[in-house]
Amino acid sequence: MPLSQNPLSQNPLSQNTVTSIISNARLRPFHYGVVALCSLLMIIDGYDMVSYGTVIVHLMDEWNMDPVTAGTLGSAALVGMLIGGLFVAPLADRYGRRPLMLICVTVASVASFSCAFAGAPAQLGILRLVVGVSLGALVPNFTALIxxxxxxxxxxxxxTFVSSFYSVGGIAAAVFAINVEPLWTWRGVFYVAGLPLLLLPVLLRYLPESPEFLAINGRQDKLEAVLSKVDPGRDLSDVVATPRPEVRKAPVAQLFTNGNALNSFLIWIFFAMCMxxxxxxxxxxxxxxxxxxxxLSSALWTLVVLNLGGIAGAIFGGWLADRWSYRNTLITYFxxxxxxxxxxxxxxxxxxLxxxxxxxxxxTIGALAIIHAFAVEFYPTEVRSTGVxxxxxxxxxxAIxxxxxxxxxxxxxxxxxxxFLAVAVPGVVGAVAVAIVAKRKFRSPRTESAAPSPVLAS
Structure with missing residues (x-):
C-alpha cells in the first residue's frame, strides 16, 4: 500500500511521520555527506555563472562586441535559468529530485565545456542558454533536498551553508581565469567547466532521493533505507507519510490561491532584486x-574579494536566521x-575598497543564499519544487x-x-519587499489559517 494511502497517514497526531523523524534527528555522517555533495553542485553553479564575467573583457576585444551586446550575451544563461526554474524544476515533484538533478548536472557540464569551442557570439549564447536551463532546474531541487x-x-x-558555495565556484572561476587564460586564452575557463562530469559516479552512488517524495509515492524500501541513515536504530515499521492536504489544483495555481498571491509576488520581487x-x-x-x-589582473581579484564576502555572508546569515528570523536577516542584508x-x-x-x-x-551573495532558504521554508513539500x-x-x-x-x-x-549609485537602488527595493511580506507561512488548500513560522517572522 502506498504510504500516502496508509490510513495512519491521515492521522495528524501520528508521531512517526517522515517529517517528525527527520526534524527530530541529530546531525549524522549521512547529513554531512549529502551537504558535501550538494555543496559541490553549488560550486558548479557558481563557476558556470561567474565564468562569463571572467572572460567578458577578452570576448569584447576578440569579437569586437560593444557593452550592450556583451551584456545581452551575458544574460543568455540567466534567461535559461528562468526557463529551467519555471518549467523544468517542477518536474521533480512528479519524477523525483534525484533523476532530474543527475540529468541537469550532465547537460550543464557538457554545454559549458562546449562553450570553449564557440566561434561567434550566437554559438556561445545558445550554449550558455542550455547551461542556464540545466542550472535553473538543478539549484531549486538540491536546495529543497537539503x-x-x-x-x-x-x-x-x-x-545557507550549501548556498555559500556558490561563491566558492565564483572564486574558482576568477582564480582559474587569472592563471589559465594566459596559457589557454579565455577558452581554458570553459575547458575546466567539463570536470563535473567526473562527479557523476559519486552522485549515482550516494545522492539520495527526497524522503517525502518516496513516502508519497509508496516506495517503502527506499524510504526506509534513507531514514535508517537519518536516524539509525529508529523503528520504521509504522512510519507514514506526513499528512498533506488533498491537492486538487495544479501546483502553480496554489501559489496564488488561499491568500498566497501577495506573499508569492513579494518573494519574487526580492528574489529578482537580489539576483x-x-x-x-x-x-x-x-x-x-x-x-x-x-x-585586468587586479580587476579580476575584486571578484575574489566579492565572493569571499559571499561565503561569509551566507554562512553567517544562515546562523542568524536560525536564531533571529529570515525576515529581519534579509532586511539587514539588503x-x-x-x-x-x-x-x-x-x-x-x-x-x-x-x-x-x-x-x-x-x-548580496549572502542574501541570495538566505532567500532560497526562505522559499524552501515557506513552501510545503507538495509544492516546494514548484514554489522555489x-x-x-x-x-x-x-538576474537577466x-x-x-x-x-x-x-x-x-x-x-x-x-x-555604483545606480546599482545600489535594487537593495532598497529588496529591503522594502521583505519588510512588507506577511508574517505567515504558505496556506495550503482547505487550510483556514496558518500560524507564523518562527524563522520566517520576526
Missing part, C-alpha cells in the same frame, strides 16, 4: 574596475548591500537585468561613482 533532510534546528544553517545585484556585480565588476584604472555600494561610489582607498567589496559580497522553482525563475528576471543593466550603464560612459 531542507527535506535537515533536522529542524539546523535547516536554515545547512541550506540583479549578485549577477550584475559578478558579470561587470572586473570591467567596471578596469574602467576605473585597475589592471540594507547593507545598498550602503556598501553607495560607499564604493566614493572611490575609496584600496583598503576601504576591499572592505566595502567584502561587505557587498556578504550582503518559480521564485528562483521569476527572480531570474532580475543585471548584466543588461551593467552593459547599458557602461555604454552611457557614466562616471565610476554613478555606476
Amino acid at each position: 531542507a527535506e533532510l535537515a533536522p529542524r534546528t539546523s535547516k536554515a544553517l545547512l541550506v 540583479l545585484l549578485s549577477y550584475g556585480l559578478n558579470t561587470w565588476l572586473p570591467k567596471l574596475m578596469q574602467t576605473a584604472g585597475y589592471a 540594507s547593507l548591500a545598498s550602503l556598501s555600494l553607495v560607499g564604493l561610489s566614493f572611490d575609496p582607498a584600496a583598503a576601504l 576591499n572592505v566595502l567589496l567584502f561587505v557587498a559580497g556578504a550582503a 522553482g518559480w521564485a528562483a525563475g521569476m527572480g531570474r528576471i532580475g 537585468g543585471g548584466p543588461t543593466l551593467g552593459g547599458a550603464l557602461l555604454a552611457l560612459h557614466l562616471p565610476f561613482q554613478q555606476n
Whole structure:
C-alpha cells in the first residue's frame, strides 16, 4: 500500500511521520555527506555563472562586441535559468529530485565545456542558454533536498551553508581565469567547466532521493533505507507519510490561491532584486574596475574579494536566521548591500575598497543564499519544487537585468561613482519587499489559517 494511502497517514497526531523523524534527528555522517555533495553542485553553479564575467573583457576585444551586446550575451544563461526554474524544476515533484538533478548536472557540464569551442557570439549564447536551463532546474531541487533532510534546528544553517558555495565556484572561476587564460586564452575557463562530469559516479552512488517524495509515492524500501541513515536504530515499521492536504489544483495555481498571491509576488520581487545585484556585480565588476584604472589582473581579484564576502555572508546569515528570523536577516542584508555600494561610489582607498567589496559580497551573495532558504521554508513539500522553482525563475528576471543593466550603464560612459549609485537602488527595493511580506507561512488548500513560522517572522 502506498504510504500516502496508509490510513495512519491521515492521522495528524501520528508521531512517526517522515517529517517528525527527520526534524527530530541529530546531525549524522549521512547529513554531512549529502551537504558535501550538494555543496559541490553549488560550486558548479557558481563557476558556470561567474565564468562569463571572467572572460567578458577578452570576448569584447576578440569579437569586437560593444557593452550592450556583451551584456545581452551575458544574460543568455540567466534567461535559461528562468526557463529551467519555471518549467523544468517542477518536474521533480512528479519524477523525483534525484533523476532530474543527475540529468541537469550532465547537460550543464557538457554545454559549458562546449562553450570553449564557440566561434561567434550566437554559438556561445545558445550554449550558455542550455547551461542556464540545466542550472535553473538543478539549484531549486538540491536546495529543497537539503531542507527535506535537515533536522529542524539546523535547516536554515545547512541550506545557507550549501548556498555559500556558490561563491566558492565564483572564486574558482576568477582564480582559474587569472592563471589559465594566459596559457589557454579565455577558452581554458570553459575547458575546466567539463570536470563535473567526473562527479557523476559519486552522485549515482550516494545522492539520495527526497524522503517525502518516496513516502508519497509508496516506495517503502527506499524510504526506509534513507531514514535508517537519518536516524539509525529508529523503528520504521509504522512510519507514514506526513499528512498533506488533498491537492486538487495544479501546483502553480496554489501559489496564488488561499491568500498566497501577495506573499508569492513579494518573494519574487526580492528574489529578482537580489539576483540583479549578485549577477550584475559578478558579470561587470572586473570591467567596471578596469574602467576605473585597475589592471585586468587586479580587476579580476575584486571578484575574489566579492565572493569571499559571499561565503561569509551566507554562512553567517544562515546562523542568524536560525536564531533571529529570515525576515529581519534579509532586511539587514539588503540594507547593507545598498550602503556598501553607495560607499564604493566614493572611490575609496584600496583598503576601504576591499572592505566595502567584502561587505557587498556578504550582503548580496549572502542574501541570495538566505532567500532560497526562505522559499524552501515557506513552501510545503507538495509544492516546494514548484514554489522555489518559480521564485528562483521569476527572480531570474532580475538576474537577466543585471548584466543588461551593467552593459547599458557602461555604454552611457557614466562616471565610476554613478555606476555604483545606480546599482545600489535594487537593495532598497529588496529591503522594502521583505519588510512588507506577511508574517505567515504558505496556506495550503482547505487550510483556514496558518500560524507564523518562527524563522520566517520576526
